[in-house]
Amino acid sequence: MCQLLGMNCNVPTDIVFSFTGFATRGGRTDEHKDGWGIAFFEGAGVRHFVDYEAAISSPIADLIRRVPIKSKNVVAHIRKATQGRIALENCHPFVRELWGRYWVFAHNGDLKDFAPTMDGCYRPVGNTDSELAFCYLLQELRRRFGDQAPPLAALTAKLRELTTAIAAHGTFNLMLSDGSVLFAHCSTALYYIVRQHPFRQARLSDEDLQVDFAQLTTPTDRVAVIVTAPLTTDEQWSQFASGELIVFVDGAPLG
């Protein structure tokens, strides 16, 4: 299995604190050492970093921990290979384009007997069930809505239907973002927290590191962090229900 980390904010925010704790699970405090990846949206563009080295020893992961890249939507993943060999093309997150936007996807879980009919417009490059599920999602969104992006409510409803159907094949915890919002679907384990005014301190559970967000933020900032297992020991994380899909917009779950 793998672990997921996502961030959705109302102003571009760096993910150094959360990624530092998360990356520690990529080979030190946990066993997810078969690669990692992270994608940062900046406007419509994406910075995409993937690596098959353990996050804890990768020089590129070290760069992410040192250089604050500010983004309103981030998706990260550390991998313990279950399906698909350890190779760059099997590292999450995956990136594809739909409706003139990049979409970023990462998955934690296994799908069994998942062999949808693919029409060729999106085809996996690697051999993971995860990339196949991503390609299928985009194919079905295009099939349903054609060449134009639909309103968020219609998009969410369709994604809820699709993720429920795919989750019937196994475990389908996922994060998906087009740079404007972040969708998170839980099969088995996903937690989130919304940090907003009044900001306070937080201490990582995987590293001896704490931060006082009040020193780093303005009162109007709002940041949602979504993760497979809570990253801090002194904050209250909300657990997703099994089968729940939440849309995060401007740093908060959409009501």
Add this chain to the structure above:
Amino acid sequence: MCQLLGMNCNVPTDIVFSFTGFATRGGRTDEHKDGWGIAFFEGAGVRHFVDYEAAISSPIADLIRRVPIKSKNVVAHIRKATQGRIALENCHPFVRELWGRYWVFAHNGDLKDFAPTMDGCYRPVGNTDSELAFCYLLQELRRRFGDQAPPLAALTAKLRELTTAIAAHGTFNLMLSDGSVLFAHCSTALYYIVRQHPFRQARLSDEDLQVDFAQLTTPTDRVAVIVTAPLTTDEQWSQFASGELIVFVDGAPLG
């Protein structure tokens, strides 16, 4: 205008020496300071780095200069904005998937009155003529060959036809790779060199740096480097003819 750098090899090779000279043109020895990018194939996977900072001062470019990433096909670009604002989504190279492979594209030049009909399968995310030309190329390859990759000779013939047609709209120096081969098309300026046994020394023209390739290679290694303007002062670079498209395979131009 911008500058292009490509590498095609028969064994995974790092591009640190060439990129060091090339990146120096991104703000120090030349004016290309409106962003840069590089894509490395590793098997079917791609490491893709883009940045709107000048290559000379970017911490990510510094990482590329320090950490040798080995690849058989590399495409890099430094940008001086002509069309499209300075933004991440306008930085080359661009990446899309076709036939279950990633394709990487970078362009130097300007296209005028280039407004092809797009069927929606590939749509630009940014607003450069370059990304539009890339999307159009992939669309037309899919239109011609359907869902299966054709043999290299047929693919090359179609690309020759498409690049000639697009080049009628202006300047269309480009590099395109699917990780197995590298296509380079010249409108105005492109040079290449093939380094192979017996290897010798080379000195960068943009940095006080020289390397003895004999110390770093085995006798069977072969590396083609393709670039807008020669990178070294003591090697013989071959100039492309205007309108010429060359396919590089295993470190050499295909005869």
